[in-house]
Amino acid sequence: MTKVLLSWSSGKDSAWTLHLLRQQPNIHVAALLTTFNSEANRVAMHAVRRLLVEAQSERTGIQLWPVELAWPCSKLEYEDRMRIVCQRAAAEGITAVAFGDLFLQDIRNYRERQLQGTGLTPLFPVWQIPTDKMSRDMMAAGVKAKITCVDASKPAKSFAGHEHDLQLLQALPSGIDPCGENGEFHTFVYDAPVFSGPIAVRTGEVIERDGFAFADLVPL
Numbered sequence: 001m002t003k004v005l006l007s008w009s010s011g012k013d014s015a016w017t018l019h020l021l022r023q024q025p026n027i028h029v030a031a032l033l034t035t036f037n038s039e040a041n042r043v044a045m046h047a048v049r050r051l052l053v054e055a056q057s058e059r060t061g062i063q064l065w066p067v068e069l070a071w072p073c074s075k076l077e078y079e080d081r082m083r084i085v086c087q088r089a090a091a092e093g094i095t096a097v098a099f100g101d102l103f104l105q106d107i108r109n110y111r112e113r114q115l116q117g118t119g120l121t122p123l124f125p126v127w128q129i130p131t132d133k134m135s136r137d138m139m140a141a142g143v144k145a146k147i148t149c150v151d152a153s154k155p156a157k158s159f160a161g162h163e164h165d166l167q168l169l170q171a172l173p174s175g176i177d178p179c180g181e182n183g184e185f186h187t188f189v190y191d192a193p194v195f196s197g198p199i200a201v202r203t204g205e206v207i208e209r210d211g212f213a214f215a216d217l218v219p220l
Helices: 012-021 050-060 075-091 105-115 131-141 166-171
Strands: 002-007 027-037 063-069 096-098 121-123 144-151 185-191 201-209 212-219
Touching: 002 012, 012 027, 012 131, 012 185, 027 050, 027 075, 050 063, 050 212, 063 075, 075 105, 105 121, 131 166
Parallel strands: 002 027, 002 096, 027 063, 096 121
Antiparallel strands: 144 185, 144 212, 201 212
């Protein structure tokens, strides 16, 4: 049995990665790894409240490994924190780290370099799955997500807080990846086949900062 640490952003690609991993009988996902902006107490980049990620962890039945990052966080500091996590994983018998990356080769190369010499093997379960197909497969399987962060220079900022659904796919401007893999948007999953039950949230205030629009998801 391979014990796996899953990189968990709180978004749909992470949830689908977990769904696929759970279909492999020789794999046990031992922990979810999430980086937090410790000043804001939210997921780095996605800006999702920590409480909601903890609710995801509870519903998957998998323990959460939070990584606290200062804001702003230098690349050196980030890599130091991740090195500590890798050491912990190896000490606990974990032998692989899974990522929800889809097609960005430079990101994959970076992850592979960072894991060299750690004793941990990188896994990419959703790698090169066509993103339109994957989006539709996720929706058909019951993955429900809201857009929490939008790069305002790409899709319209009005998409912040929108459901990641078929209506969204039809409304996305040309050239925008259906999964937001180029950083166009990020999501929060509030229901999925890997959850024991849904997480009740509502869309709160939408704010603009540093070229991004953030929708605050409020737990109910």
